[in-house]
Amino acid sequence: MVQERNGGLTPQKATPMVRVTVWWRCPAGHQWEESISTRTAPAKWKNGDVAACHECVGYRVPDSYPGCGHTVMVTSEAASKKPTRCWKCQQAWWQDNGERLKAELSAAAKGAAGRAAALLDAVPVPQDVPVPLVDEWRWWAAKQVQGAIATEEVMDKDGECGLVLERIARAAARLLPTWEMAARAAEVDGVLKLVDQAHWAEGRIHQLTGRGPRPAAAEDVENIGFVLDAVLAGWSQSAARAVAEKPGAWWPCPTTAEITRSLTRAVVSMTDHEVFAPIASYVRTYRELRLPVVLDGKGRYGRLDVVIWIPHGPDIVVEIDSAPSAASAGKLAFARDVGALPLWVRFGSGGIQEIDEVTVLDVREAVRSVRAAAS
Structure with a gap:
């Protein structure tokens, strides 16, 4: 440690538990700031010497930036990227120019749609990959290429598009299972x-x-619907109390996005119910799970809000919506047709749409009471 630059902190007083950044000096005279816990950690770059100096071993090197004139110590990997400004100056520059650049990049990306499609036509895709999966890949890849073209035009990053196409080609090569x-x-x-x-x-x-979908038994539907209804009833009571006690956290009242996130957490917590206790360690929960429902006029697959996988039983599929949604109806019908147990949690505005063999849980009144408590 550089004792004269660290005030009253001495090596005898300093331990890894002291959460401060201090000055260090190696035998070669290099000085730098670093926390005690990081300094005493056996990082890989130290090659077994916990007291190693990052400059002596070549882990960090001095790098000068022509855009701002500063010279700072960075990793050799960061120095090889040749940015024009140091990190602090780049952050300040982004703060001053960020909104303008975002607008310019967005406009350039939209204008590059045709060129992106032409470049993707030249990327080889395995012949045995099903068409729906290729469509999903192209949707993702087009966004990447359009962004790269825009970056080259707006930010003068030559070669960006080539790097992106290499990454996309690698993804296409391992695309996906037959x-x-x-x-x-x-x-x-x-x-x-x-x-x-x-x-x-x-x-x-x-x-x-040749294996047919697993049918969801009426008893399963009733039991799971009962459990989720009880969970959501508990959620409405606790949420109303929370916003009444701490209205500032939801002020002026919960937004649709906040309600959706809160309801999603409540749905996921359903697996903590005693009904699931015997199989709790085997149950798996997924959020935003992709599935192949491409509605008319859409360019990509739908995503299910919550999917709960249960061994030896029907998967539970839950969609959470503030208003009637044709997309959700299509996804839930798909889940029903492959033997899952579809549940539709509805809050907010609009009527309740009935779908054959899809259980609808109406929590509109509960959400209204939560919002009323916040107002």
Whole structure:
């Protein structure tokens, strides 16, 4: 430690538990600021010497920035990127120019849609990947390429588009499982969950394996609906108390987004109910799970708000909406058709739409009481 620069703090008083940043000096005379806990940690770059100096071992090197004129110590990897400004100056520059650049980048990206599509046409995609999955990949890839083109035009980052296309080509090469591979994974992992990008295949599991969808028994529907109804009733009471006791946290009243997030947490907590206790360690919960429902005029798959996978039972699919939604109706119908147990939690404005074999939980009055407590 550099005792003369650290006030009254001495090595004898300093321990890793002292959460302060202090000055250090190595035998070669290099000085720098670093916390005690970080300094005494056996990081990989120290090569076993906990007292190693990051400059002596070449982990950090001095780098000069022509845009601001500063010279600072950075990692060799950061120095190789050759930015024009140091990190602090770049943050200040972004703060001054961020809104303008976002608008310019957005406009440039929209104008690059045609060029992005042409570049993607040249990216090889495995022949045995199903069309719906290729469509999903192209939607993601187009956004990446459009952004790269805009970055080159607006921010003068030459070569950005080439780097993005390389990454996209690598993703396309390992794109995704064939129908048969996805079906085998679906058979093991359940009707609405398998290896990350392959959720689309689960809707066709019965076509691929000859195994029909698992029907949701009336008793299961009744029991799960009862549990979730009880959970949401408890949520409305506790939320109303919370906003009444601490109105500032929800002031002037809970927004639709806040209500949606709060309801989602309540739905996820359903698996803590005693009904699930015997299988709690096996239950898996997923949020924003993708599935292959592309409505007319849309360019990508839908996502389910909450999916609860239960071994040897129907998956529970929950959509949470503040208003009637054709997209949610389509996703829930898809979940129903592949043997899941679909539940629709509705709050906010609009009427309640009835869907065959989809349980609708109306919490509009409960949400109104929560908002009333905040007003």
